[in-house]
Amino acid sequence: MPEYLSPGVYVEEIDAGPRPIAGVSTSTAGMAGVTVRGPSAGKPKLVTNFLEFQRTFGGFVPEPDVPVRDKWANNPTEGGRWWLFPLAVKGFFDNGGQRLYVKRVVSEGATAATGALGNGLVSQVVKDAAAGAKTLELSHLIGFKGNDRVEILRGDDNQLIDSPTIAGYNASSRQIELSGPLTAGVRSARGDYVQVRRDPAETLKFTAVSPGSWGREVQVRVQPMVGATLPVLADPQQGAQFTTRLTAPADKDSPTVEVAEVAGLVAGDGWVQIGRGVFKVTASAPANGKVTLTLAEPQHPAWAKDLMVRRVRSASPNGPQETLRIGGASRLYEGAVVQLDHDGALLVLRVRSVLLDVVTFDADVPQNVLETDRLYLVEAQVDTRFTDPGGTTVTETFGNLRLLGEGPSTLVNTLASRSQLVRAEALTGLSDDPAKFPVAKSGAWLKLADGGVDSYDTLSVDDFVGVDGGSGQRTGIVALEDIDEVAVCAVPGIWSGTVESALITHCELLKDRFAILDPQDGLDIEGIQTFREPFDTKYAALYYPWLVTRDPFGNGNLEVPPSGHMAGIYARTDVDRGVHKAPANVVIRGILPVDGLAQDVTKRHQDLLNPKGINALRFFPGLGQRVWGARTLSSDSSWKYINVRRLFLFVEESIDEGTQWVVFEPNDESLWALVRQTVTNFLTTVWRSGALAGTTAEEAFFVACDRTTMTEDDLANGRLICVIGIAPVFPAEFVIFRIQQKTRETQLA
Incomplete structure (x- = not known):
């Protein structure tokens, strides 16, 4: 209640009328399955196209070894073909899906690949040089002293090319002058590099961002880089x-x-x-x-x-001193490592403090540092690269990193927050000395060769079901609970009764999503009827048979589970027509144009399947391969149609999210009127979209929220009860034309 304590004009904002309810999305899908790589911890990740899925989770999963394959594929009750999951994801996007949350399933025995860097001084050759050349252009000169003895090595096999001494250098062009001509040519494309020294003492440990053998193909390189080139300013007394x-x-x-x-x-x-x-x-x-x-x-x-x-002019005319005036000193920070290019030598210093343009170092700078000298801020650059079996290459570059200290710009923290390939751990041997920079113990790149096991032989149905460790810590199917937007969910390729029961339970408990189940592959008409018998739920649908597409590994054709393609069809139908339209009589995309169905289902076959809630996928000459069923697995005839069940899910979730403002409002007639009007406005919009039956709004729905729906006991216990009834539209599943013969009668004049 506003207070008016002194004379004046008061302007107030008040809420008037009902608040609108926005319809929730019904086309967002969630799936759990085995991928080549990708995050296995945390919440499911959103992907919006198959290319994004490949970048995040890798490409297609190869068929596992024969013992593992047979263990799953030949198990009629607790089996599945989980390696087909990426093909199901592709089918989702091929059929019009736009948003998919993916939860990667990994075996409990899976481990991440690791590797550790030693330390030393290595610089890549960036420009070819022929035999007899006396200069080399390198990626950096950080850490070089000007007269080092170096080894020049091949990048492909790490064989020695030459071992000259540096006679001089040009910091601006990053060139070193050699004491003698090269005995053989060097090539940058081959990865040739210059090495001054190496020490196997470990400095940084890298771990692939997620478990699996994919991580063994990840390569990492850490190089020093010039974060800033700053001019030295002359002493003010120099005139x-x-x-x-x-x-x-x-x-x-x-x-x-x-x-x-x-x-x-x-x-x-x-x-x-x-x-x-x-x-x-x-x-x-x-x-x-x-x-x-x-x-x-x-x-x-x-x-x-x-x-x-x-x-x-001189910057230090009075002898060695700890301070210099530096142009652009604001780029420096306490603890920064810098390299001073002075008199043919590169001097490494650390910044103790910065005050305006006066920088204090941890050691004296020489006398007569000149204004033509330059100060280089030494920071780190991390490069990562990975090529998956399909040939897709992922590369990352992170620059201007600090090796030591705390804060978001350190190497460890930057990789933890930004890299999609690796994580890093600083070891006791880590130093920010440019001459002892983290480098591979051999070669220029570190390959994460330790660990990295998929452990498919220990993969179990429990890994697909998952465990509830709390928000962001859930696994398998349970992790889909973290994403409220999911409206359709599936575990493609898995026909395990344990997994599919867990998926149905997941939908029944949350009451805001619908499951699509896959049968076992290769079932005949009797087999699919037997497979369907254990299920009775209004929150799931079953499709038969499997689909046929091309094997991405070039081994002919391949049967794939229908759930991924069907989830895409659900999404396409919802966007094009609305959730009230049955996702049926729709062409299936992403399968072979001829013989795209694993079994041929005839009308007589479907006469047996349809009454039992098994949705057939059929071929019709001139119409293509279509979805020819729209039933749930429920024995309750009120909920036998998919679109009816999903329409109610849509209405219930929309009202739930759109009326949260009602909680803790004064529970009286004015609030009841607002609630009635709010829900009525929303349902009127739903009716006008064609989702509700009736020629008038009164025929399509009713909303009651008054003394007839609540007792004094309800009010005393803080309950506001609103009773809503809607009349859904049912699909025209059986279109019947009754034709009779009409006899012409004689007309008398």
Whole structure:
């Protein structure tokens, strides 16, 4: 109740009239099954097309070894062909499905593949070089000192190509100069690399993101990378910059050069940049507008007259010190590892603190660090790659990572939150020293060769049923409870009575979804009738026979379970017509155009099947292969049609979700009126869509919420009771035309 305590104008928002109820989606499906890979923990994952399913869960599952196959395929009561699950998923999307939640089923004995990195200094060759070349372009120069002895190895078999010494380097182009010519050519496409040192002491342990043999094909590489290249700023006491020019040509390696006199150029020692080189010089006193510069190390090419000469100032003129002024210092952080490119050497430092542009390091920087020097922020880059048996390649790259410390940008935390292939664990040997970076113990890439077992021989029906460990911790069929949007569910290829009973129980307990069951493959008419006998539920349907499609592994044709294709047909019918339309008399997509049904069902066969609630899949000349049944497995004639059962599920779930606002409202006539109007408006929309029978809304439904539906005891116990009746439309299952002979009668004038 608002308060009015002082004079003024008050503007208030009030709720008026009923609140709309939005119809829930009925085309979202949920399935549990065995996949090549993909997350096995957590909630089911949403996929919206088959390509996304392949990226997340892998491609088609190969048929298991003969003992495992026969153990499942030859078991008439607790068996199944679980390796056909991806084909059922493909059938779902082929037939119009758009949203599918997948829960991967794994054996309790399955393990994830693992591998560990050692440490050392390795850099990939990124540009081919022929025999006799004296330079190599590498992926990075982080950790190199400038005079290291290196080994150059082939990337395919790790055989030694050459073992020269580095004579120099060019940090900007990432090139190293070798002490002698290469004895053989190197190739980047082959994966050739340069190695300075390796240590088998383990630094990082990688584990495939989910169990299974697929993880043994995952490869990982960790490389140092330059997170930022920052300029060193001159000491403020160094004075102003100046630029002059050569007044005369200079021969190669000439010890002196003459430059024009300019303001700021005084006698004494200093540094200048001539061409691309930086030289320490001693300047003479000016004479006749010229100054002679004597080079301390006269090693340079010939220079032409008028070549620009620029003063280079020092950042540390007063001797070794812990601080430097750095441009863009905000890119640095406490504990950051940096590499200072100075005087032909690469010095590794760690940042202790950053204050504006003043950076304090954990060790002294040399005297006379120059403003032409550069500071490189050293971070890590992780590359992962995986190729599934179908040839699909998944690659990932994560850059600007920290090896040590805490926070979201560390290597371990980044992979935990973003990678679809691996997880990492830091071991005691992990260091952020660029010369001891995590590298494979041999070669350039680490292959996760340890563990990685599918353990299909220990797979059981209990793995499909699953266990309830709480939200996000459920497995198998039980995990589908985590997704409220699921309206149709299946376990394709499994005819186990235990599994199908669990699926039916799942739907009956939640009362917001419908199950599609698969029979055993290869059953005849008597066999499918026997298979159907144990079931009596209004929350499930059974389809016969199995379907025939092409084997994705090129072994001819293959029979697949119908539940995946039917779930797609349910979704397509719901979107095109509505949940009130029976998902029947619809062409089945994604199967062979000829002989796409494993058994031929005739009208006489269906005369036996249809009364028992077994929905036939039939071929009709000129009409194709169609769904020719729309019955549930219920013995209650009120619920024998699939569309009637699913219409009620739709109405019940929509009203449930759309009236949550009623809870804890004052339970009086005004609330009852709002509830009546809210439900009436929703059912009117449903009726107008053709889902309810009747020429008027009054014939189609009624809504009662008043003193006739509630007693004083109900009110005292906080109960609001609304009674709703709807008249569903039933499918025209039997279309009968009665034709009789009409005799022409004589007309008298």
